[in-house]
Amino acid sequence: MEKARREVSPRKLEKQIALASAACSVFGREGYARASVDALAAAAGVSTRTLYNHFPGGKADLFRTVVTWTSGEVREAQLARLQALLDPERPPHPDDLARDLTALARAFVGLMADYPNHFALVRHIHAEADHVPPEVLEAWKDAGPGPVGRALAEAMTGLADAGLIDLHGDAAMAGAHFTALSSHSIVQLSHYGVLPLPKEETDRLIEGGVLAFLRAYRAGRA
Amino acid sequence: MEKARREVSPRKLEKQIALASAACSVFGREGYARASVDALAAAAGVSTRTLYNHFPGGKADLFRTVVTWTSGEVREAQLARLQALLDPERPPHPDDLARDLTALARAFVGLMADYPNHFALVRHIHAEADHVPPEVLEAWKDAGPGPVGRALAEAMTGLADAGLIDLHGDAAMAGAHFTALSSHSIVQLSHYGVLPLPKEETDRLIEGGVLAFLRAYRAGRA
DNA sequence: GGAGAATTACAACGACCGTTGCACTTTCGA
DNA sequence: TCGAAAGTGCAACGGTCGTTGTAATTCTCC
Numbered sequence: 180m181e182k183a184r185r186e187v188s189p190r191k192l193e194k195q196i197a198l199a200s201a202a203c204s205v206f207g208r209e210g211y212a213r214a215s216v217d218a219l220a221a222a223a224g225v226s227t228r229t230l231y232n233h234f235p236g237g238k239a240d241l242f243r244t245v246v247t248w249t250s251g252e253v254r255e256a257q258l259a260r261l262q263a264l265l266d267p268e269r270p271p272h273p274d275d276l277a278r279d280l281t282a283l284a285r286a287f288v289g290l291m292a293d294y295p296n297h298f299a300l301v302r303h304i305h306a307e308a309d310h311v312p313p314e315v316l317e318a319w320k321d322a323g324p325g326p327v328g329r330a331l332a333e334a335m336t337g338l339a340d341a342g343l344i345d346l347h348g349d350a351a352m353a354g355a356h357f358t359a360l361s362s363h364s365i366v367q368l369s370h371y372g373v374l375p376l377p378k379e380e381t382d383r384l385i386e387g388g389v390l391a392f393l394r395a396y397r398a399g400r401a
Numbered sequence: 402m403e404k405a406r407r408e409v410s411p412r413k414l415e416k417q418i419a420l421a422s423a424a425c426s427v428f429g430r431e432g433y434a435r436a437s438v439d440a441l442a443a444a445a446g447v448s449t450r451t452l453y454n455h456f457p458g459g460k461a462d463l464f465r466t467v468v469t470w471t472s473g474e475v476r477e478a479q480l481a482r483l484q485a486l487l488d489p490e491r492p493p494h495p496d497d498l499a500r501d502l503t504a505l506a507r508a509f510v511g512l513m514a515d516y517p518n519h520f521a522l523v524r525h526i527h528a529e530a531d532h533v534p535p536e537v538l539e540a541w542k543d544a545g546p547g548p549v550g551r552a553l554a555e556a557m558t559g560l561a562d563a564g565l566i567d568l569h570g571d572a573a574m575a576g577a578h579f580t581a582l583s584s585h586s587i588v589q590l591s592h593y594g595v596l597p598l599p600k601e602e603t604d605r606l607i608e609g610g611v612l613a614f615l616r617a618y619r620a621g622r623a
Numbered sequence: 624g625g626a627g628a629a630t631t632a633c634a635a636c637g638a639c640c641g642t643t644g645c646a647c648t649t650t651c652g653a
Numbered sequence: 654t655c656g657a658a659a660g661t662g663c664a665a666c667g668g669t670c671g672t673t674g675t676a677a678t679t680c681t682c683c
Contacts, residue, residue, distance in 0.1 A: 628681080629681090640667105641669105646661105649661085650659070
């Protein structure tokens with residue numbers, strides 16, 4: 180958490196991170212309305228009063244912090260995986276394209292299991308979009324889906340430049356179709372990662388999605 | 402609403418429908434936790450007390466009823482559109498395949514605009530899956546996504562039998578890929594239909610999705 | 624060890640909520 | 654027209670919640 184909420188001593192930062200981390204779990208599980216301040220404080224092993232000392236704005240203030248913080252965390256993880264598996268500078272060998280794309284899809288889907296609190300929180304943001312302050316919504320979009328979508332579009336452009344795929348005129352759409360095909364069914368069936376889908380089923384859906392993507396976007400077709 | 406909650410007089414039924422319809426709007430906008438019983442009653446133009454007369458179980462009872470009722474409504478609408486646009490008995494002419502699939506995708510996306518309350522409610526169900534009684538979750542799945550997914554798979558099988566598409570071994574997955582490609586981006590960008598996406602952009606995304614689907618599934622390819 | 628900051632426990636407040644009981648009024652069919 | 658069924662307004666209950674104040678306690682670092 181490189182961006183401190185308010186320029187403060189390292190000791191305060193530690194507690195604030197503990198609070199934000201615990202709050203992410205509670206907000207994700209309960210949602211904003213149901214999450215009581217007492218529960219938020221207890222989850223961080225902290226008295227209610229110190230929560231208000233660190234976040235003068237109370238529950239809303241903490242929520243705002245949590246959203247931007249966790250969104251940044253997950254974005255970094257996602258960008259790292261994308262960079263590692265599909266570096267635009269070093270396109271894969273044609274024979275490895277399917278394998279690499281499958282690995283990328285698996286990595287994306289795996290994020291839901293690695294950051295369940297974050298994605299639970301995002302689901303609540305989606306549902307309560309009307310009640311979330313617009314600035315928070317913007318912060319989330321800027322910290323999460325925005326950069327990732329752009330990076331994925333870049334990666335697709337890289338693959339196209341290497342002659343591996345045909346963008347059919349729209350790199351962003353190709354990226355969106357990749358995530359749609361590789362994650363839509365899994366998100367649907369696993370209730371956004373809540374229900375544990377059998378691993379073999381997950382693999383089958385991912386592989387099917389990647390194959391469909393390649394049929395639609397592999398270079399050298401009609 | 403052919404299935405009456407409890408076998409009752411027509412007069413009661415009318416009020417119960419009014420209550421359920423209004424409650425769908427309130428629950429969708431506020432979520433379960435935030436929706437107050439007073440607000441639910443007021444939205445139906447009814448006193449709090451009569452709400453409890455019709456739904457002895459109170460808020461939870463009303464919520465249960467609303468979920469199954471609206472899910473059934475939307476399912477019927479969706480099945481009707483699917484039947485009208487892609488009757489398995491009468492497959493389209495090959496030249497019309499792209500046009501018909503585009504129309505179907507447009508119809509599916511249009512549902513979100515036609516039943517905004519329902520989809521808002523579904524979003525809340527997704528987010529609060531932990532707090533929704535399992536029976537309600539099951540009722541929703543049985544009344545909504547389940548039959549629609551099966552019908553779509555059937556339609557895909559029909560297209561394959563007519564030699565129009567190649568299922569690549571899995572009709573259900575083909576159907577899932579169709580909905581993924583045609584709706585994923587729009588759902589994402591429009592925040593589940595909350596933000597009004599420009600019509601031209603919607604059309605562009607739908608058309609792109611259908612074209613990608615056809616590249617992946619049209620018959621007579623490698 | 625002691626100054627000063629940080630944290631705690633505790634009580635209290637006003638507000639809202641879900642639910643119920645009761646007496647009263649409206650509605651509607653026979 | 655009458656009588657039962659349905660609906661209403663109101664008050665009240667126990668409960669939870671967000672938030673704040675205060676005084677006592679713990680921790681950290683010089």
